[in-house]
Amino acid sequence: GENVEQHPSTLSVQEGDSAVIKCTYSDSASNYFPWYKQELGKRPQLIIDIRSNVGEKKDQRIAVTLNKTAKHFSLHITETQPEDSAVYFCAASMKGRGGYQKVTFGTGTKLQVIP
Amino acid sequence: GAVVSQHPSWVICKSGTSVKIECRSLDFQATTMFWYRQFPKQSLMLMATSNEGSKATYEQGVEKDKFLINHASLTLSTLTVTSAHPEDSSFYICSPGLAGTSQYFGPGTRLTVT
Numbered sequence: 001g002e003n004v005e006q007h008p009s010t011l012s013v014q015e016g017d018s019a020v021i022k023c024t025y026s027d028s029a030s031n032y033f034p035w036y037k038q039e040l041g042k043r044p045q046l047i048i049d050i051r052s053n054v055g056e057k058k059d060q061r062i063a064v065t066l067n068k069t070a071k072h073f074s075l076h077i078t079e080t081q082p083e084d085s086a087v088y089f090c091a092a093s094m095k096g097r098g099g100y101q102k103v104t105f106g107t108g109t110k111l112q113v114i115p
Numbered sequence: 116g117a118v119v120s121q122h123p124s125w126v127i128c129k130s131g132t133s134v135k136i137e138c139r140s141l142d143f144q145a146t147t148m149f150w151y152r153q154f155p156k157q158s159l160m161l162m163a164t165s166n167e168g169s170k171a172t173y174e175q176g177v178e179k180d181k182f183l184i185n186h187a188s189l190t191l192s193t194l195t196v197t198s199a200h201p202e203d204s205s206f207y208i209c210s211p212g213l214a215g216t217s218q219y220f221g222p223g224t225r226l227t228v229t
Contacts, residue, residue: 034218043208043220044159089158093218096164100147100212105158 002027004092006106014114019077021109023090026071030092032101033066033073038087038108047088048075080113087111117211118142121221128199128228135195136224138209144189147212150182152205153223159208165192199228 003026013019025033031052036044050057050064050073057064061080066073077084088109096102118141128134138148146167151159163179165171165186173179183195196203209221 041223041225043222046218096212101218102161102164102212103149103210103218104161107158 002030002092002094002104004090004104004106006090006109008109009107010110010112012112012114013080015080015082017080019080019084019111019113021075021088021090021111022072023074023092023106024070024072025092025104027092027094028068028071030094030104032093033064034091034093034103035062035064035075036089036091036105038089040086044089077111080111082113082115085111085113117213117219119209119211119219119221121207121209121224123224124222125225126227128226130200130228131198133195133197134199134226135193136207136209136226138192138194138221140190140211143211143213145192145211145213146189148186148192149210149212150184150192150194151208151210151220153208154205162194164212167192196226199226201228204228 006023034049037047038044048062048064050066061078063076090106091103093101093103120139122137148165150162152162153159162177163171163173165184167186171184186192204227206223208223
């Protein structure tokens with residue numbers, strides 16, 4: 001099955017600095033890579049995603065890059081703010097039977113933005 | 116986006132008792148529902164996939180006789196933790212298997228077994 005590794009496990013940055021989280025996946029059949037933000041006690045929330053036919057995607061302060069050859073993908077958050085503090089999960093997803101997307105999550109990165 | 120509800124949002128039960136968690140899709144029909152478990156400070160781990168009208172598929176290491184899954188209708192899937200023990204204390208989250216590429220999650224159920 002798919003295996004997703006995520007680094008670092010914890011990350012502290014000063015407010016206004018950038019934060020980068022990196023992930024690798026093992027199964028070349030994965031074709032969709034979502035990123036989730038999870039606040040304490042809450043459900044994961046999709047913040048950005050990228051498909052396998054795209055190398056980079058940006059949404060305001062958040063960007064994601066994908067290197068299919070190396071099976072690497074990364075999340076970049078610029079101009080970080082205290083409200084960005086949360087746990088972030090990367091994930092790799094592929095179509096299962098019935099056409100749905102089966103998701104494998106990374107181990108998570110706890111991001112702390114220091115005011 | 117898809118609206119998914121879970122009930123209860125939190126539950127405390129005594130060791131040896133059973134607990135049922137309901138997951139409802141409110142504005143769509145879900146043929147497939149994923150059930151995840153998340154221990155404190157850990158990632159989401161897929162436990163099982165429920166399919167409407169057929170038996171659930173369990174991931175390796177998950178006891179199917181302990182975690183009973185029923186998906187009797189296109190809007191309701193249930194997970195019953197039988198003979199719960201303290202090590203079953205966790206955050207249980209459901210997610211519909213939709214044909215699109217976005218994934219939505221229920222709000223989760225926090226189970227504490229004393």
